[in-house]
Amino acid sequence: MTLETAGFWVVAVVLLASSLAVVLTPNLFHAVLYLAAALVATGVVFLLLDSPFLFAVQLLLYAVGVMAIVVFAIMLTERLVGERITQTSRHLVNGGVVAAGVFIGIAGFLIRVPRSLPRAPLVGDATPALGRALVGPFALTLELLGVLLVVALLGALYFARADE
Amino acid sequence: MALPPVAWHALVAFVVLNAVVLLVTYVTLLERKFAARMQSRIGPYYVGRPHGWLQPIADALKLMIKEDIVPAAADRGVYNLAPVVFLVPCMLIFATIPFAPGLGVADLNIGVLFFLAVSSLEIVGLFMGGWGSNNKYALLSAMRAVNQIISYDLPFVFAALVPVLLAGSLQMSAIVDAQQGLAFVFYPVLGQLAFVAYLVATLAAENRVPFDILEAESELVAGFRVEYSGMKFALIQLGEYAHMLGTSFLGALLFLGGWLGPGPAWLGPFWFLGKALLIFLIVTWVRWSFVRIRVDQILAISWKLLLPATLVLLLATGLVVATRGAGGV
Numbered sequence A: 001m002t003l004e005t006a007g008f009w010v011v012a013v014v015l016l017a018s019s020l021a022v023v024l025t026p027n028l029f030h031a032v033l034y035l036a037a038a039l040v041a042t043g044v045v046f047l048l049l050d051s052p053f054l055f056a057v058q059l060l061l062y063a064v065g066v067m068a069i070v071v072f073a074i075m076l077t078e079r080l081v082g083e084r085i086t087q088t089s090r091h092l093v094n095g096g097v098v099a100a101g102v103f104i105g106i107a108g109f110l111i112r113v114p115r116s117l118p119r120a121p122l123v124g125d126a127t128p129a130l131g132r133a134l135v136g137p138f139a140l141t142l143e144l145l146g147v148l149l150v151v152a153l154l155g156a157l158y159f160a161r162a163d164e
Numbered sequence B: 001m002a003l004p005p006v007a008w009h010a011l012v013a014f015v016v017l018n019a020v021v022l023l024v025t026y027v028t029l030l031e032r033k034f035a036a037r038m039q040s041r042i043g044p045y046y047v048g049r050p051h052g053w054l055q056p057i058a059d060a061l062k063l064m065i066k067e068d069i070v071p072a073a074a075d076r077g078v079y080n081l082a083p084v085v086f087l088v089p090c091m092l093i094f095a096t097i098p099f100a101p102g103l104g105v106a107d108l109n110i111g112v113l114f115f116l117a118v119s120s121l122e123i124v125g126l127f128m129g130g131w132g133s134n135n136k137y138a139l140l141s142a143m144r145a146v147n148q149i150i151s152y153d154l155p156f157v158f159a160a161l162v163p164v165l166l167a168g169s170l171q172m173s174a175i176v177d178a179q180q181g182l183a184f185v186f187y188p189v190l191g192q193l194a195f196v197a198y199l200v201a202t203l204a205a206e207n208r209v210p211f212d213i214l215e216a217e218s219e220l221v222a223g224f225r226v227e228y229s230g231m232k233f234a235l236i237q238l239g240e241y242a243h244m245l246g247t248s249f250l251g252a253l254l255f256l257g258g259w260l261g262p263g264p265a266w267l268g269p270f271w272f273l274g275k276a277l278l279i280f281l282i283v284t285w286v287r288w289s290f291v292r293i294r295v296d297q298i299l300a301i302s303w304k305l306l307l308p309a310t311l312v313l314l315l316a317t318g319l320v321v322a323t324r325g326a327g328g329v
Helices: A003-024 A028-048 A052-077 A092-112 A127-135 A139-160 B005-038 B055-065 B076-095 B111-119 B122-132 B136-167 B172-177 B190-205 B230-255 B265-287 B295-324
Strands: none
Touching: A003 A028, A028 A052, A028 B076, A028 B122, A052 A127, A052 B111, A052 B122, A052 B136, A127 A139, B005 B055, B005 B076, B005 B230, B005 B265, B055 B230, B076 B111, B076 B122, B076 B230, B111 B136, B111 B172, B111 B230, B122 B136, B122 B230, B136 B172, B136 B190, B136 B230, B136 B295, B172 B230, B190 B230, B190 B265, B190 B295, B230 B265
């Protein structure tokens, strides 16, 4: 077993454990912290797959950006209001069934993929290629996503404005 | 060297880590002396003559042997883990900084992005501390910290991206190489504006005066670390100064040309250190000269001024690069 494979298994265990802890822990704040651990572990998987760019973006957007927003929401709602909100999973069985279904679907897809790759893996630095793809073939998609986010921002402004 | 690569990397990382810890320890002395001079005082003097050069060591020893107090109502696990979670990203950021050509832990091809991503991770440790302490001051401080990080992360990233665009690379060594002719701080208009924006965003990201509402001693006692004592307090303090120093190094690398300077090549790291300390002293100078501003003012500066300004700056840089091509002047 190479060092890289060993690293993957360690990260996989951490990722799985923290993901389970997110849904099973009764404490909302602990759940958020486990979520942070899970997001960072996902980033490390990207790093092990030789994609440092995705690793950095994962940390910047998810581990920091999304986390900050979630924590902000909890802090504004829970302790300042004065009552503790506990999270309990009432639909543990249903959730388990859905999760198992998704897992079987993904596993089935992975098993059916041919062993030999259809395309040779990118050698060297994939970051410039990613950049070119984003402003080349996927430029329209990127712009549409931007418009979508602006619309979301305007909607948030509309709901947040003070009543006149 | 006959060492296997893994052992070699580990050795380099070990040396860099210890050098950083030592440097950070002495940077606290530098700040205290500098602040003292600004206020016509002498500063630390008696521990280790001349000029209290043993003071940082004495402080570190004192903090290590102090009693470790855990508040009875604290969320123990979170409370104990917070200083570590806070410190790790602050130390990790030094992994991508090359101190001279080929002298560093890892010169990643996305170095700057790695730095920005990892350095903002410290916020997780910060709100773990603020929440886990179960103290209203600590909680308020953590809330303000989250507020500030949402507001100032983007201007900070945008300002740092200007030199990246000018150099046409995210790799730290390539950015320095692009400044062979002229450091980016001297790049007409764009360079100076981006440098000023970087300094302001640095102050905010480090939670330094005038943006230190999250530790505001007159209202929040000491903010998120009010319940910490002894070694845990030392770890938080170490992390904070390491982050500060790391950001200074990044600024020196992005805008001041890193290790470039007159003289033989072995002077490079010293040039780099000197430039980083210059940025650190600018930040210190601001800290000891200005007053704290209000929360709403801090948010207004970010969202109404700094964010649009850096965005326009980035667009302008993109235009310049598109018409003139990347690289230095």
